[in-house]
Amino acid sequence: NHEVGKNFIEKIIDEDLAEGTYTKVVTRFPPEPNGYLHIGHAKSILLNYGLAEEYNGEFHLRFDDTNAKKENTEFVDSIVKDVEWLGAKWVGGVRYASNYFDQMYEAAKTLIQKGLAYVDDLNADEIRAYRGTLTEPGKNSPYRERSIEENLDLFERMKNDEFKDGEKVLRAKIDMSSPNINMRDPIIYRVAHVTHHNTGDKWCIYPMYDFAHPIEDAIEGITHSICTLEFEDHRQLYNWVVENLDYPHPPKQIEFAKLYLTNVVTGKRYIKKLVEDGVVDGWDDPRLVTIAALRRRGFTPESLKNFMKSTSVTKANSSVDYAQLEYFIRDDLKPKAPRLQAVLDKPIKVIIDNYPEGQVEYLDAPNNVENEELGSRKLPFERELYIEREDFMIEPPKKYYRLFPGNEVRLMNAYFVKCVSYETDDQGDVTVVHVTYDPETKSGSGFNGRKVKGTIHWVAAHHCVKAPVRLYEQLVDEEKGVYNEDGTMNINPNSLTVVDGYIEENIKNYKPGDAFQFVRKGYFNIDTKDSTQDHPVFNRICAMKSSFKL
Ligand code: ATP
Ligand code: MG
Ligand code: MG
Numbered sequence: 001n002h003e004v005g006k007n008f009i010e011k012i013i014d015e016d017l018a019e020g021t022y023t024k025v026v027t028r029f030p031p032e033p034n035g036y037l038h039i040g041h042a043k044s045i046l047l048n049y050g051l052a053e054e055y056n057g058e059f060h061l062r063f064d065d066t067n068a069k070k071e072n073t074e075f076v077d078s079i080v081k082d083v084e085w086l087g088a089k090w091v092g093g094v095r096y097a098s099n100y101f102d103q104m105y106e107a108a109k110t111l112i113q114k115g116l117a118y119v120d121d122l123n124a125d126e127i128r129a130y131r132g133t134l135t136e137p138g139k140n141s142p143y144r145e146r147s148i149e150e151n152l153d154l155f156e157r158m159k160n161d162e163f164k165d166g167e168k169v170l171r172a173k174i175d176m177s178s179p180n181i182n183m184r185d186p187i188i189y190r191v192a193h194v195t196h197h198n199t200g201d202k203w204c205i206y207p208m209y210d211f212a213h214p215i216e217d218a219i220e221g222i223t224h225s226i227c228t229l230e231f232e233d234h235r236q237l238y239n240w241v242v243e244n245l246d247y248p249h250p251p252k253q254i255e256f257a258k259l260y261l262t263n264v265v266t267g268k269r270y271i272k273k274l275v276e277d278g279v280v281d282g283w284d285d286p287r288l289v290t291i292a293a294l295r296r297r298g299f300t301p302e303s304l305k306n307f308m309k310s311t312s313v314t315k316a317n318s319s320v321d322y323a324q325l326e327y328f329i330r331d332d333l334k335p336k337a338p339r340l341q342a343v344l345d346k347p348i349k350v351i352i353d354n355y356p357e358g359q360v361e362y363l364d365a366p367n368n369v370e371n372e373e374l375g376s377r378k379l380p381f382e383r384e385l386y387i388e389r390e391d392f393m394i395e396p397p398k399k400y401y402r403l404f405p406g407n408e409v410r411l412m413n414a415y416f417v418k419c420v421s422y423e424t425d426d427q428g429d430v431t432v433v434h435v436t437y438d439p440e441t442k443s444g445s446g447f448n449g450r451k452v453k454g455t456i457h458w459v460a461a462h463h464c465v466k467a468p469v470r471l472y473e474q475l476v477d478e479e480k481g482v483y484n485e486d487g488t489m490n491i492n493p494n495s496l497t498v499v500d501g502y503i504e505e506n507i508k509n510y511k512p513g514d515a516f517q518f519v520r521k522g523y524f525n526i527d528t529k530d531s532t533q534d535h536p537v538f539n540r541i542c543a544m545k546s547s548f549k550l
Pocket of ligand 3: 269
């Protein structure tokens with residue numbers, strides 16, 4: 001009974017439910033609190049949460065915090081916030097793998113008692129040398145045949161702080177000649193004198209990921225333990241652990257391909273380096289694709305959910321174009337976001353010669369021509385305006401319908417104006433354009449005496465807000481790819497440009513975090529970190545158009 005359109009994980013779940021392997025689906029998202037979450041994690045969160053929802057099951061949020069060295073509570077807090085923001089609802093509080101350390105310790109003892117684990121005195125280099133290679137089997141450690149009693153005693157003494165880091169490890173006793181190197185007596189516990197963010201100094205031994213993870217899943221009754229492809233070779237060990245510990249309904253590990261975006265730095269390790277090297281201004285720098293950065297940049301949970309739905313869940317690695325992500329934020333904001341007029345960078349002043357000096361008129365302007373529900377606003381209009389530099393040309397090319405000497409255009413939401421003259425500075429750059437307006441042609445008046453081909457936007461020179469607007473390009477060079485041959489990152493020197501924006505004064509009614517379309521210019525928001533009530537700073541979320549089509 002395979003429904004068309006289901007992904008391979010849904011098909012596995014359908015089969016498991018049909019066969020009665022499980023009666024209820026329980027999934028989890030198990031982040032390591034060693035950095036901020038990124039867009040790839042969002043895929044995992046929404047996949048796991050989506051499956052729990054679809055099958056009326058449970059979704060858990062569990063910190064996989066068994067590697068004390070790299071973890072801290074700043075990361076824990078940011079991860080909880082991000083998962084919440086994405087709308088994934090977990091059942092039963094935030095969980096920590098470290099809360100299961102007692103059970104893991106007992107599980108290790110169970111393996112020792114079964115003759116399936118031993119304490120090894122070889123050091124890290126020796127263990128590596130004994131492990132063998134893909135083509136060569138490994139060799140048994142000389143300590144492999146210790147008695148159960150001796151192993152129990154030594155393991156307890158490891159716990160009781162009698163050994164230094166690296167002096168002894170506990171290893172699973174499996175098969176040193178297994179074709180799967182992960183099965184060649186993997187280390188399951190090691191001595192590490194580090195303070196843990198949750199358990200403090202209670203432990204000086206910590207379980208290894210491959211041993212801890214299946215136990216965490218089994219304790220919580222996880223049914224489908226979804227992870228990414230790099231764990232495929234670890235599945236045999238995962239199964240070995242749950243089988244030998246006799247869990248009644250052992251969880252099942254399923255691997256899928258990571259989400260990669262073209263020309264974007266995903267991967268905690270690389271993002272961390274950009275933060276540490278000061279290439280970006282923190283984990284939430286809007287040029288990054290951490291969830292915190294995407295939120296700050298103006299992406300919405302809906303846009304990320306729709307984007308994820310458009311990417312497939314498969315076992316084949318592939319990259320999704322960044323433009324596809326932008327498509328979904330544009331799609332989400334298009335009907336929702338108010339549209340304002342803003343002139344970005346080096347505007348040209350327009351003087352309406354026949355408009356009374358000192359007069360200000362408030363024109364009715366719809367907030368979003370595609371969504372009447374957003375209502376309208378009053379747009380101040382006066383004798384002096386600003387327009388985009390690119391909307392005026394002294395000698396226009398063919399098919400240029402904007403302002404040029406003698407041409408008439410519509411000022412958006414206002415009147416027709418006709419260019420009568422212009423002024424330039426010593427360099428020949430245009431400083432002022434003189435126009436006349438025709439009061440008959442007011443927007444909304446129904447005037448149809450004549451037509452113009454171009455409509456341009458503008459702001460009133462004395463009724464606008466001047467503010468920095470940040471324009472972003474990818475952090476890494478679009479053409480050359482993310483990495484150089486020597487492994488260094490190929491940073492785009494133009495990833496951030498700050499221009500002076502002139503925004504209609506209605507912007508004062510909005511607050512940090514609000515997003516809008518600046519007509520003809522793209523989607524922008526007010527930065528939540530660097531803005532104050534009187535001094536907004538804007539981020540460009542995305543441009544108006546993209547190359548991506550659904
Ligand atoms: P990174 O590779 O960026 O360092 P990680 O896998 O080390 O990430 P974890 O905190 O261990 O980070 O990941 C939590 C979960 O998110 C894991 O199940 C992991 O497989 C999944 N995940 C991480 N990156 C991606 C990605 N790019 N696409 C889909 N899932 C991902
Ligand atoms: Mg990991
Ligand atoms: Mg990692």
